[in-house]
Amino acid sequence: MKNVLNDFARHGSLGDEYINEILGKGRQMIAKLIKNDPKNITFTSNTSQGILIALLNIPFKEGDEVLVMEECFPAAKYVAEYNLPGINTRYVKLKMKDPVEVAKKEIKDKTKAVILDYVQYFTGERLPIKELSRFLRERDIFLIIDGIQALGSIYLDVKKEDIDILACGGSKWLNGPQGTGFLYVSPWAFGKMKKVHTGWLGAPWKNFQNFTNLPQPFNDARRFETGTRNIVGISGLTESIEILFEYGIKNVEEKIQKLNTLIFRGLMDKGYEILTPKNRMAGIVTGRPKRGLAEKVYKKITDKNIVISLRNNALRFSPHFYNSVDEIEKVIEII
Numbered sequence: 001m002k003n004v005l006n007d008f009a010r011h012g013s014l015g016d017e018y019i020n021e022i023l024g025k026g027r028q029m030i031a032k033l034i035k036n037d038p039k040n041i042t043f044t045s046n047t048s049q050g051i052l053i054a055l056l057n058i059p060f061k062e063g064d065e066v067l068v069m070e071e072c073f074p075a076a077k078y079v080a081e082y083n084l085p086g087i088n089t090r091y092v093k094l095k096m097k098d099p100v101e102v103a104k105k106e107i108k109d110k111t112k113a114v115i116l117d118y119v120q121y122f123t124g125e126r127l128p129i130k131e132l133s134r135f136l137r138e139r140d141i142f143l144i145i146d147g148i149q150a151l152g153s154i155y156l157d158v159k160k161e162d163i164d165i166l167a168c169g170g171s172k173w174l175n176g177p178q179g180t181g182f183l184y185v186s187p188w189a190f191g192k193m194k195k196v197h198t199g200w201l202g203a204p205w206k207n208f209q210n211f212t213n214l215p216q217p218f219n220d221a222r223r224f225e226t227g228t229r230n231i232v233g234i235s236g237l238t239e240s241i242e243i244l245f246e247y248g249i250k251n252v253e254e255k256i257q258k259l260n261t262l263i264f265r266g267l268m269d270k271g272y273e274i275l276t277p278k279n280r281m282a283g284i285v286t287g288r289p290k291r292g293l294a295e296k297v298y299k300k301i302t303d304k305n306i307v308i309s310l311r312n313n314a315l316r317f318s319p320h321f322y323n324s325v326d327e328i329e330k331v332i333e334i335i
Contacts, residue, residue, distance in 0.1 A: 001177070001236040014231070016208060022231055026238040030182050033241055033249070034166070035157040040190075042183045042224040043234060047148045048075045050167025050183035051115065052083060053224050054144045057193035058113050062086040067106060069094045069116035071123075076115045076146055095125065096277055099132040113142040118166075119149035122311050124276045124284025124318075126150070133162040142189060148172050152244060153283030153320070154253050164189040173283060173320065174244070176237030179230055185221040199226025244321075252321040259319040259328050260285045266332035275314060288314040301334055 004022070007014055027038040044050045055066070065088040066080050080089045092106045094116060103114070114136060119126050129145065136143045145166045150156060152173025158166060163184070170180030185193070195217070202223040203215045217223040244252055263285045267274055272287035288294055298310040308331075309316040319328060 004232050004235045026234045029238045029241040039220040042221040044181040046181045047167045047169040051079045053197045054165045064112045065110045067114045072117040073121040115144045117146045119282040126280045126282040170237040175240040177233045180233040180237040197224050255321040262328045263317050284318050286316045
């Protein structure tokens with residue numbers, strides 16, 4: 001990021017070749033991360049923008065509805081609630097349930113989309129989504145997944161998991177800068193979308209010297225990039241993903257699981273209520289003291305310059321691959 005900023009400072013304009021190299025490498029890294037094709041990736045500024053683009057492209061009719069996971073992060077709730085005039089938003093509980101069984105009970109003729117967190121932001125529950133995706137696709141219902149608490153902490157192959165639409169910000173587990181992100185759209189989903197949210201950079205320009213003849217927009221997810229991208233941020237996100245690859249994505253997941261198992265056991269030994277289901281654990285472990293306020297324990301921990309999150313009177317731990325067993329043991333000792 002420093003190098004790109006320095007080049008901006010020296011030259012003002014970086015040139016098409018320079019920018020395309022950054023964008024191309026970024027798209028390739030993201031595609032490699034989710035095991036798919038770069039052309040199915042569109043850059044966004046955050047998860048919310050990705051969810052919004054997906055919803056704007058669903059061929060709704062007035063009176064249709066979107067089912068939203070009640071336990072999901074507010075990003076999806078706000079986007080669905082306030083940006084779809086004439087479309088109903090309905091909330092369903094998915095906590096520790098079989099998503100397919102919930103869908104069988106809840107979807108109606110007017111249901112056109114379902115939005116959920118792959119990994120729930122509070123408890124860290126990882127939802128089984130493969131069968132749900134197939135079930136909904138057979139009924140031409142779009143499944144939109146918020147992947148920000150999953151990618152970077154778990155190994156993910158969107159094809160094997162049958163994911164058609166996934167929105168993710170570049171921060172959190174990917175360690176990238178805020179203001180970056182991406183949206184993945186499978187060819188199946190793209191083929192059924194309305195193809196809106198298109199701008200001049202959603203087209204294959206050969207150069208920027210003649211604007212007399214306008215090329216047709218891309219016929220894939222790249223179509224959704226409306227204009228100038230965050231080149232500095234994308235360069236940072238790309239390098240952050242490369243660091244994950246250097247360590248090994250499967251190694252990252254194994255290390256996080258090892259550390260989370262220690263946290264899980266430590267909290268149990270301390271008599272905490274564990275809110276994270278062990279059989280659906282990803283990168284987060286959340287616990288609540290059975291006596292007293294979590295805020296007191298949170299202050300005790302953060303006063304030692306240890307970073308965790310306080311959520312709903314509970315302590316949320318999210319160690320990454322760069323954390324150590326010694327650090328986890330120290331946290332448990334402080335608790």
